[in-house]
Amino acid sequence: PAYCTLPISRLRDRLTPPLWKLLQKASRQAEKRGWHLYLVGGAVRDLLLADRQKQVLLEDIDLVVDGFHKSADVGAGVELAKALQTIYAGGRLEVHGQFQTAALLWHKNPDLGSLWIDIATARTEFYPYPAANPEVEASSIRQDLYRRDFTINALAMRLTNPRVGELLDFFGGLLDLQSQQIRVLHANSFIEDPTRIYRAVRFAVRLGFEIEPQTESYIRYAIASGIYEQIQGKNGRAPALETRLKSELKYILQAPYWKPALQLLANLEALRCIHPSLELDENLWWQVRLFDRCLQKFDPQKTLEHWQMRLEVLIAYLAPEFRGKVANNLQLSADSIERLQNLDKAETNITKTLSALELKSEIVQLMRQYNLPTLILIAVKTSRPIRQKIWRYLTEWNYIKTPLNGNDLKALGYKPGKQFKEILDTLLTATLDGKIDNRESAEAFIAEHFPLT
Ligand code: ATP
Numbered sequence: 001p002a003y004c005t006l007p008i009s010r011l012r013d014r015l016t017p018p019l020w021k022l023l024q025k026a027s028r029q030a031e032k033r034g035w036h037l038y039l040v041g042g043a044v045r046d047l048l049l050a051d052r053q054k055q056v057l058l059e060d061i062d063l064v065v066d067g068f069h070k071s072a073d074v075g076a077g078v079e080l081a082k083a084l085q086t087i088y089a090g091g092r093l094e095v096h097g098q099f100q101t102a103a104l105l106w107h108k109n110p111d112l113g114s115l116w117i118d119i120a121t122a123r124t125e126f127y128p129y130p131a132a133n134p135e136v137e138a139s140s141i142r143q144d145l146y147r148r149d150f151t152i153n154a155l156a157m158r159l160t161n162p163r164v165g166e167l168l169d170f171f172g173g174l175l176d177l178q179s180q181q182i183r184v185l186h187a188n189s190f191i192e193d194p195t196r197i198y199r200a201v202r203f204a205v206r207l208g209f210e211i212e213p214q215t216e217s218y219i220r221y222a223i224a225s226g227i228y229e230q231i232q233g234k235n236g237r238a239p240a241l242e243t244r245l246k247s248e249l250k251y252i253l254q255a256p257y258w259k260p261a262l263q264l265l266a267n268l269e270a271l272r273c274i275h276p277s278l279e280l281d282e283n284l285w286w287q288v289r290l291f292d293r294c295l296q297k298f299d300p301q302k303t304l305e306h307w308q309m310r311l312e313v314l315i316a317y318l319a320p321e322f323r324g325k326v327a328n329n330l331q332l333s334a335d336s337i338e339r340l341q342n343l344d345k346a347e348t349n350i351t352k353t354l355s356a357l358e359l360k361s362e363i364v365q366l367m368r369q370y371n372l373p374t375l376i377l378i379a380v381k382t383s384r385p386i387r388q389k390i391w392r393y394l395t396e397w398n399y400i401k402t403p404l405n406g407n408d409l410k411a412l413g414y415k416p417g418k419q420f421k422e423i424l425d426t427l428l429t430a431t432l433d434g435k436i437d438n439r440e441s442a443e444a445f446i447a448e449h450f451p452l453t
Contacts (some may be wrong), residue, residue, distance in 0.1 A: 004174070008165035009041075011157065014047050014056050018111050022088070027061065027159040029083045035067025035076055038122075038141060038156040038168070045152050045294070049175055049207070059114055064156065066122040075099065075121035078102045088112065120144060142170050144324035149196045151176045151183045176212070183212040190222035194230060195221065195241065197270045198248035205261040211247050219268050228273040245273060246330045274311075275318055275326050284317045287380040294376040296393060304375055308336055309373060316377050320344035339374055346370055346380045360397055360433040367393040402427040403442040412443065413452050423450050 014021050023039065030037035041062035050056045067076035078095055081102035087090045088111070094103040104117045122144040141156055145242060148154040151173040158166040167174070176183050182204045197219050211219070233304050252261045252427065264289050265271055266280030280288075291313045295306055315326050324341035332340075350366065357363050368374065378391040402424060408425060410416065423446055427436070436442045 001167055003168060005163065006157070007163055011047065011165065014050055014054065016055060016057070016306060018113075019061075019115070022084070022112065022115075023159055026080065027164070028160075029080055029087075030065055030067065030208070031160050033067060033076070035065050035080070035160070036141070037080070037159045038064045038066070039159055040064050040145065040156045041148070041153050041167055041184050044167075045173075045177065047157075048155070048174070060116045061118070062274065063117060063119045063159075064122050065143060066144075075100050075102075077119040077121035081117075081119045082246075084117075140188075141168060145170055146185060149184065149189065149193075149199055150202070151181075151185060152209075154185060161162055167210060180207070180209040181212040182215060183210050184215050184218060187218055190218050191227060193229045194222060194273055195244045195248050197268065197273065198245065198265065201264045201268070201270065202252050203257070203259050205257045205264060206255065207417060210393045211264075216268070219270070221270060222302060223269045228276060239311060242329050242331060247331075249274075249311060249330070250307050251311045258307075258310065259289075271314070274330070275322055277322070278314060278318060280314075284314070286319065288313050291376060291380045294379065298372055298376065304373060305333070308332060310376060312336060312373070315340055316381060326380065338430045339377070343374065343377060345347060346374055350378060350390075351382065351386060354389060359433050361429040363389060363399050364393060364432055367398070397432065400428075400432055402431050403436065403439045404446075406440075409446075412446075413448070419450070425446050426450075 003126070011023075015023070027037050038199055039061065043056075043058050043061045046056050046058070063077075063080075065076045065080050069079055071077045077100065081093055081095075081104045084104055085093050088106070088109070090109060092105045092107075094105070095101070096103065101118060101120045104119065106112045106115045145154040145156060145168070153173075154171050156168040157167065157235040158164055166273050174184070182200050184190070184196070184200075200211050200215065200219065203209060204362060237344040252258055252265075255261065262280065263285075269282060271278045288310065292310070295304070295309060299306070309324040311330070311332070314329075315323050320343070320394065323343065324337060327339045327340045350370070353366055354363065357366065370378075373393070375390050375394060379387045379394075382390075404412075404427060406420060406424065409420060414423065415419065426449060427442060427446065430436045430445055431442075436445050
């Protein structure tokens, strides 16, 4: 392994003071028990990449504690999390696995803000060893790091004495940070966990790094060997994998860099993990971009889940019979699954019916049966004349108002009740079809069609 020691002030200067204080407290707790504590994963990567003197905002940090706990029921990580919870009141503790990992969460804590700390226990053997045995210790943290995805995410920084600030780099992560490479730790990495393909793309695009050529060939090999079938549950269901694929897709599709990431995924043929027949050809790429412009225009407040809508465009490109199943596998929201299941029916209905309609009011009536997401999903994949009608409905016709409203009707002597809606609907139809365009013509129109008795 390569060890290098960073001055601990470098860590201090790049963390917010409350987080620095928390890590110090955690280290003291670990030292008191004779344990080693490490900062690992993305936090180390981001701290090393950050410009000098620039603080890194960390809301999600990973710690690994290497230590033996006398009770076989409680891992050292869990005990450390409990100790921290006592010091910082109000944190929520979650324990995962039998006794290995703990998560400690604070939401809008006055001191810490929103913070999520995962604390894993490195040691899997439950017997004590002399704390001063560096060889055993190295093999223990190494084992933990070896389970990780990329060299740049497999660096550990020691937070406890002695040798506080020591950076443990077993796999060449520092060099890869410098040469900007995403590299896996071993050849089987993607076969073991295909979601790492999506993670490789995410880190490559986000950090502006390159997927190291050998790693890229492992990705291509994993895809060519049909690894995606694992995700689609063909080799027995693997729901955990689907959940993780969904969360990686979410990460990517909600990020500002989602377009180049999608292109890179397509280039690696990794979209097959969504469905074996999914390819980002020119037509789909065009649809995806047009759809995004529609989302910006019609939903600037982001009331819809844009990442999920982007995924829906990809799924909608599949043959109709696959859409519902893919959406289901990925555990999309119920309305999203339903939309994709019914999209073909909606598209056929709109396409067929529209060609027979001439009056604007009839078109509006047809469109009103569908919500905005359905209409824009159809608009991007349908023919140009239909797209133009959907567009005009969404931009103009849907907003046309009648010259008279309910209050005006009351003032004219109509009694609120069932007939009101009928009058207003008839007025809207007449307005849309250009039969009336101002108050006078509207009043004349209702006097003729709904005479007051
Ligand atoms: P981000 O800044 O995007 O949160 P991160 O590196 O912190 O990046 P997480 O998804 O929070 O990413 O994961 C934390 C750490 O856990 C990673 O740095 C990596 O070491 C490890 N990890 C996460 N997912 C995997 C995986 N699928 N396979 C192996 N290791 C993983």
